[in-house]
Amino acid sequence: MPFKRPAPIPHQGSESGESSPSRPPPAKQQKSSMQKALPDITVYIVQAKLDVGAIAELFELAERHTKGACRNAMDADVIITAIGMRRRLERHVPWDIAETKAVVTPAWLRDSVDHGRALPCGDYVAIQDLLETTVEHCPDCNCKPCACSDGDSEAATPRFEAKQLPSPLSSPSISVKQRAMSTSTKKEEKKPVLPKPVPEHLLPPDPPIPTNLAKLDYMSRYACQRASPLVCPNQALVRELDIIRRSRDLEGEARSALSYERAVSIIKAYPHEIRSLKQVEKLPFIGVKITGLIEEFLDTGKITEAQTINASERFQTLSLFSSIYGIGPSTAIRLYNLGLRSLNDLEVYYGVEPEDVALQSQIVEVEEKPRKPAWQRGQHKGDEGLGDSWTRVALGLREDLAKKISRAEVEEMGRVVMRELEELEPGCVSTIVGGYRRGKAESNDVDIVFTHPDPSKVKGLCKRLVRKLHERGMVTHVMHLSNFHAHNALRTHHWDSLEKALTVFIMPPSSPFHTGVRRRLDLIFAVPDVYWTAVIGWTGSIMFQRDIRQWAKDKHGMKFDSSGITRRYDSKEFFPKTEKEVFDLLGLEWVEPKWRNADL
Known part of the structure; x- marks a missing residue:
């Protein structure tokens, strides 16, 4: 679990600011109180067996005299614990991680601060089984030459270099500040400054990685283990079942809708044309009711219930x-019960006037609420509770937003936005996601995920880009604008914590696709560490993503969403460097985007 920072305890020293007489400082400690004694060391504090006062003291020492106390043991140079038994420590820190760190008692931090330098860890080892590895990974001054004792603190070189473990996953131990400092140092050494190439791990592989279809199982209960083409051999049957699924969804019958959605998903992945019930009787999620519907379809070529529903007013x-946009199932039912039957009725009900669209052509930042990302809006178009103003705007734009977007226009929108972004912040990379990435010939909207190799340049970039596009006349409306939020392993909804803007976009006059038609454009920004989880999450499809989350939870005790992968029991975060590494981390066979069409 993430550490809980208790309230700091009062300083025990005298009014003159001297240290407590119980632990007098040595004569060597004559440095300014503003200088950190352990500036290059990151610690992880295990709170078990420590009282509130001791925890507060250790965190205060870590904040004042070290690089800081981190949230994950993997990111630390030193693990501080009062636990003396291996089995007890393993409840809080995996043993394979403990063997790569210096694991010491709290006295090491106190005494090192008193002496103004990192003391040898062997004298403070917390668990004797870790004595050798603790000495090996100890960042004390006696291990390497340093300038910490010459009194010239400004000219002193770092006492140690943090060790990094070889791993296919990028480690979060290198902070944003370190990366920024490293970047600035390189710029000072080499003049003139040349544009840095984009790191290879932020670019898609060339050629693309093929899917080994033989290793995927169409009988699996998880859509993320199946190959689901855009058009399957049983597409007509899928369309009939999906009508019933949409009806259940619109009526608020979520459980029934999910049953049909799962049935559609398993049939989408079935590689042969269904000609008899024997072919489907062993498939998962095909119950008695759906078996009867399939039998009717095999006999007549249609499903009566679906036809009746589709023809109903x-x-x-x-x-x-x-x-x-802005009207979900419950609002739609309420409006229907009021006697409304057409879009003209809605315009009268909401009081839509021609000038309402123009009045709303401005950047509006709305409150962040748990909502479905772009790849889920095929199930619930829009969100409840957005307010009548956006419903009026959406009604005014309905003719434009209802028009499909060709793949060529989607790509042109991506190029236009990237040109504007390059002027704003050079070096960004992006991936067009959603249905386009899964191979659809036409899209309802366009979703683009962005990042920058320097994490410090990503935060706030979404809002800056939206404002720039608005000033250039390309973004006419902003229906949602949010900032980053911390990735929360306990969050129950799936509206991710990335920085994003859901906008209405119009091509500039210089574009060959400029027709004056407004398009839905969603801009999603992720730091490079979670870029590929964001790409996977926003690529879809709905069922594919739902089952990735379920697989991660069931098989690995992890939480997956667009903003990252977290281990549930201790909130440890993982940062895959490529899209395929996400699948590898979760123990899944690689599935190309074109095989992720687990919905109609």
Whole structure:
């Protein structure tokens, strides 16, 4: 679990600021109180067997005299613990991680601060089984030459270099500040400054990694283990079942809708045309009710229930209303029960006037709420509770937003946005995600994930880009604008914590695709460490992502979403360097985006 920082305890020293008489400082400690005694060391404090006062003292010492106390043991140079038994320590720190760190008692930190330097860890080892590895990984001054005792603190070189473990996953131990300092140092050494190449791990592989279809199992209960093509051999059957699924969803019958969604997903992955019930009787998620529907389809080429639903006024009206951004199933039902049946009725009800669209053409930042990302909006178009103002705007834009976007135009939108972003912050990379990436010929909207090799340049970049596009007349409306939030392993909803803007976009006059038609454009920004989880999350499809989350939870005790991968029991974060490494980390066979169409 992440550490909980208790309230600091009062300083025990005298009014003159001298140290407590119980532990007088040595004569060597004559340095300014502003200088850190252990500036290059990061510690991880295990709170077990420590009282509140001791925890507060250790965190205060870490903040004042070290690089800081980190949230994960893997990121630390030194692990501080009062535990003396291996089995007890393993409850808080995996043993394989403890063997790569110096594991010491709290006295090491106190005495090192008193002496103004890192003391040898062997004298303070917490668990005798870790004596050799603690001495080996100890960052004390006696291990390497240093200038910490010559009194010239400004000219002193670092006492040690933090050791990094070889791993296919990038370690978060290198902070944003360190990267920025490293970058600035290189710029001073080499003049003139040349543009840095984009790191290879932020670029897609060339050629793309093929999927080994033989290793995927169409009988798996998880869509992330199946190959689901855009158009399957049983597409007509899938369409019939999906009508019933959409009806259940619009009526608020979530459990029933999920049952049909799973059935559609398993049939999408079935590699042969279904000609008899024997082919489907052993497939998962195909129950008695759906088996009967399949049997009817095999006999007649249609499903009566689906045909009846599709022809009903209620289904057509609810589908029409829920296609408007800001109107979800419950609002659509309420409007239907009020007697509304057409978009003209909605315009009268909401009081839509021609000038309403122009009045709303401005950047508006709305409160962050748990909502579904772009790849989920095929299930619930829009969100409840956005307010009548956005519903009026969406109604005014409905004709434009209902038009499909060709792949060529999607790519042109990506180029236009990247040109503007390059002027704003050179060196960014991006991936167009959503249905486009899964191979769809036309899209309802465009989703683009961005990052920059320097994490410090990503924060706030989304808002800057949106403002620039708005000033250039390309972004006419912003329906959602949010900042980064910490990745939370305990979060129950799946609206990620990335920085994003959901906008209405219009091509500039210089573009060959400039027609004056407004398009939905979602801009998503991620730091480089979670770039590929963001790309996977926003690529979709809905069921594919749902089952990745379920697989990560069931098989590995992890939480997966667009903003990262976290181990649930201790909130440890993992940072895969490539898209395939996400699959490798979760123990999944690689599935190309074109095989992730687990929904209609």
